[in-house]
Amino acid sequence: xxxxxxxxxxxxxxxxxxxxxxxxxxxxxxxxxxxxxxxxxxxxxxxxxxxxxxxxxxxxxxxxxxxxxxxxxxxxxxxxxxxxxxxxxxxxxxxxxxxxxxxxxxxxxxxxxxxxxxxxxxxxxxxxxxxxxxxxxxxxxxxxxxxxxxxxxxxxxxxxxxxxxxxxxxxxxxxxxxxxxxxxxxxxxxxxxxxxxxxxxxxxxxxxxxxxxxxxxxxxxxxxxxxxxxxxxxxxxxxxxxxxxxxxxxxxxxxxxxxxxxxxxxxxxxxxxxxxxx
Amino acid sequence: xxxxxxxxxxxxxxxxxxxxxxxxxxxxxxxxxxxxxxxxxxxxxxxxxxxxxxxxxxxxxxxxxxxxxxxxxxxxxxxxxxxxxxxxxxxxxxxxxxxxxxxxxxxxxxxxxxxxxxxxxxxxxxxxxxxxxxxxxxxxxxxxxxxxxxxxxxxxxxxxxxxxxxxxxxxxxxxxxxxxxxxxxxxxxxxxxxxxxxxxxxxxxxxxxxxxxxxxxxxxxxxxxxxxxxxxxxxxxxxxxxxxxxxxxxxxxxxxxxxxxxxxxxxxxxxxxxxxxxxxxxxxxxxxxxxxxxxxxxxxxxxxxxxxxxxxxxxxxxxxxxxxxxxxxxxxxxxxxxxxxxxxxxxxxxxxxxxxxxxxxxxxxxxxxxxxxxxxxxxxxxxxxxxxxxxxxxxxxxxxxxxxxxxxxxxxxxxxxxxxxxxxxxxxxxxxxxxxxxxxxxxxxxxxxxxxxxxxxxxxxxxxxxxx
Ligand SMILES: Cc1cc2nc3c(=O)[nH]c(=O)nc-3n(C[C@H](O)[C@H](O)[C@H](O)COP(=O)(O)OP(=O)(O)OC[C@H]3O[C@@H](n4cnc5c(N)ncnc54)[C@H](O)[C@@H]3O)c2cc1C
Ligand SMILES: Cc1cc2nc3c(=O)[nH]c(=O)nc-3n(C[C@H](O)[C@H](O)[C@H](O)COP(=O)(O)OP(=O)(O)OC[C@H]3O[C@@H](n4cnc5c(N)ncnc54)[C@H](O)[C@@H]3O)c2cc1C
Ligand code: SF4
Ligand code: FES
Numbered sequence: 001x002x003x004x005x006x007x008x009x010x011x012x013x014x015x016x017x018x019x020x021x022x023x024x025x026x027x028x029x030x031x032x033x034x035x036x037x038x039x040x041x042x043x044x045x046x047x048x049x050x051x052x053x054x055x056x057x058x059x060x061x062x063x064x065x066x067x068x069x070x071x072x073x074x075x076x077x078x079x080x081x082x083x084x085x086x087x088x089x090x091x092x093x094x095x096x097x098x099x100x101x102x103x104x105x106x107x108x109x110x111x112x113x114x115x116x117x118x119x120x121x122x123x124x125x126x127x128x129x130x131x132x133x134x135x136x137x138x139x140x141x142x143x144x145x146x147x148x149x150x151x152x153x154x155x156x157x158x159x160x161x162x163x164x165x166x167x168x169x170x171x172x173x174x175x176x177x178x179x180x181x182x183x184x185x186x187x188x189x190x191x192x193x194x195x196x197x198x199x200x201x202x203x204x205x206x207x208x209x210x211x212x213x214x215x216x217x218x219x220x221x222x223x224x225x226x227x228x229x230x231x232x233x234x235x236x237x238x239x240x241x242x243x244x245x246x247x248x249x250x251x252x253x254x255x256x257x258x259x260x261x262x263x264x265x266x267x268x269x270x271x272x273x274x275x276x277x278x
Numbered sequence: 279x280x281x282x283x284x285x286x287x288x289x290x291x292x293x294x295x296x297x298x299x300x301x302x303x304x305x306x307x308x309x310x311x312x313x314x315x316x317x318x319x320x321x322x323x324x325x326x327x328x329x330x331x332x333x334x335x336x337x338x339x340x341x342x343x344x345x346x347x348x349x350x351x352x353x354x355x356x357x358x359x360x361x362x363x364x365x366x367x368x369x370x371x372x373x374x375x376x377x378x379x380x381x382x383x384x385x386x387x388x389x390x391x392x393x394x395x396x397x398x399x400x401x402x403x404x405x406x407x408x409x410x411x412x413x414x415x416x417x418x419x420x421x422x423x424x425x426x427x428x429x430x431x432x433x434x435x436x437x438x439x440x441x442x443x444x445x446x447x448x449x450x451x452x453x454x455x456x457x458x459x460x461x462x463x464x465x466x467x468x469x470x471x472x473x474x475x476x477x478x479x480x481x482x483x484x485x486x487x488x489x490x491x492x493x494x495x496x497x498x499x500x501x502x503x504x505x506x507x508x509x510x511x512x513x514x515x516x517x518x519x520x521x522x523x524x525x526x527x528x529x530x531x532x533x534x535x536x537x538x539x540x541x542x543x544x545x546x547x548x549x550x551x552x553x554x555x556x557x558x559x560x561x562x563x564x565x566x567x568x569x570x571x572x573x574x575x576x577x578x579x580x581x582x583x584x585x586x587x588x589x590x591x592x593x594x595x596x597x598x599x600x601x602x603x604x605x606x607x608x609x610x611x612x613x614x615x616x617x618x619x620x621x622x623x624x625x626x627x628x629x630x631x632x633x634x635x636x637x638x639x640x641x642x643x644x645x646x647x648x649x650x651x652x653x654x655x656x657x658x659x660x661x662x663x664x665x666x667x668x669x670x671x672x673x674x675x676x677x678x679x680x681x682x683x684x685x686x687x688x689x690x691x692x693x694x695x696x697x698x699x700x701x702x703x704x705x706x707x708x709x710x711x712x713x714x715x716x717x718x719x720x721x722x723x724x725x726x727x728x729x730x731x732x733x734x735x736x737x738x739x740x741x742x743x744x745x746x
Contacts, residue, residue, distance in 0.1 A: 028499070086493040220682060224540045233524065259561070
């Protein structure tokens, strides 16, 4: 059981939550995640650890409301307890002094990009962050990323804020401008990560992506999270979640993410949250 | 028949079971258990051999004729306690042990007739003790002040926890999942091993004072070294052989292809068979294919039937005679209408335009020379490829060692398959104070072997702690 300390909405359907997990707070590193269950009958869902406070013994998660579990989670409040918070899981981001690094975040992926950007900066890299969303109202964490980046570029698809266009367009321009880039980290919706890789591949820039396949145990036991990287099958929960983006089979990831489309719809339609009212 | 001479042998008492047509639509336990009357009749068959060969067949030396004699005296609780002297989990072993290749295989009655139904009697007395609410706590010795960390709450971890706390040591069990029990909880289905029984065993340990910490994956966050740093005097690794194994053939990542671990974990641990009452979804294939011939395959294929498959087929590369599953499971699967396709192996999966499996290309096999396991090695018949239509596949061809502990515990010796090297008699590993047992040492084996290894390691840890 983990107590929820704080909750706030970053946009209409993105929530930030601070939950008690002292052991996780003490040992977690950038790039790692937790698995949470809202209640005993719930699903196990993976969420990235965005931030931790060792003294307070808490970790921060940021999630988008997309289905049953995240809706249920968003309905919970400070003082409520989560049934399970397991972590830290996954391999930490490989952080070195690369030189100039670009962190590209799209949508709720900005939350996942934040700890990576922060760790890169702490390791002495120059950090350029490119963050984007469909429209201004749902762009999150601009201030937080601004504070840890040497340069922050924002973009919206509809041009309501920052540059009009996709984050990949911004990255392309940056590359075209002759800026030296040693490594790119991209986190966001699968199509976004794929396009970013298409942009960096011809430029020969090593690109790390953080994959979000469906997981069950997240400890390497079940194989639900398998992804194809190069010619090999990898388990994203223990071998990842970060991989060389130029080797990832994004198409496979996309089809596997749709595996339970019908059941997810059914779960939402029959939605009755059994985690509240306790 | 009643007027036959009284030397007529009493037949082995059949187990009352749910009817196949009924049970394939539910997840309730299939065998219902002996009534007291049946247990008494079955117990009367035992010859109380002076030299009981059955005991030789039992990996933990249960006093079989002894407990059966107590059954005949209607001292069921005493019988259960006698078993528990060497076997901590009789209600589980009575259900899942492969008796036909252990105790019952050696029973002298089996030479001419059928052996005594030792497993069914074991189950009867253990269930009697549990349901009679007569599970009293043994007196515990004074605390030794020593602390042992047990990693993994499967049969091995649970057994050693019970044994060590009864020797006065403080025991903390760290379990990665949100529920203790290991394979007993996530792997073996409800219809074969009701989860309430596993919960009762865990509850008993908690009442004895074992501290079970769930949601703690050792090696992520805390490591074995951290446990020593926190003051534990010894560590037991009972982490099982829980890594999925695939065949690495084309198309294996198509949607609808599961490892048995995933399929069974969704259904059992996450209770996906009760979706949407429980949140975790599971594919409900109509034409389901399960690869492999062990207990895991039988559990998977019978789960698929219960989840609404019209056709559920086992595809196995050898023949029925080589299948490692318990006889009872094969028999139950047959009764429930599972189809078997022997001497067949898949070579490729074919998908539809949505990336979902639609068929499996297979090749016929024939049996060649015996291999290391003594079974005849299956060899493909060239040019014999054919197609099996299927919309869901469960790969149940074995499991491997999870690398999390070995890769995060410096100085821990592992063999070339990734299993931990440990002394057979003591469970001692290459690291002082670190012991191991169960599937993580032997590779996938059985509940009783994991428990036997844990019992030996408990004695060795006790000696180690008393020396230290
Ligand atoms: C390593 C990792 C880190 C992640 N970090 C974040 C994060 O920081 N913030 C965030 O908003 N999301 C994150 N996700 C995605 C998040 O786990 C899913 O959005 C969530 O599981 C959806 O659950 P649901 O019941 O609300 O929706 P559902 O209706 O169940 O599913 C909506 C979609 O989410 C995906 N999904 C469903 N179940 C799972 C599952 N068990 N595991 C993974 N994906 C699933 C599927 O694509 C599905 O179509 C991460 C995923 C991974 C693998
Ligand atoms: C589907 C299925 C059916 C079976 N049927 C039978 C049968 O009928 N009869 C029979 O005798 N045997 C059967 N077996 C085999 C039997 O279940 C195993 O041999 C036995 O469970 C092994 O026990 P164990 O304690 O070594 O490991 P497990 O039962 O695998 O338990 C290991 C535990 O350790 C946990 N763990 C792993 N890594 C970590 C970590 N780093 N930190 C913390 N915790 C960790 C796991 O989550 C798990 O709970 C079956 C197995 C399966 C999968
Ligand atoms: S071998 Fe058979 S008959 Fe003899 S003691 Fe054992 S169970 Fe009884
Ligand atoms: S989620 Fe089960 S192996 Fe990765």
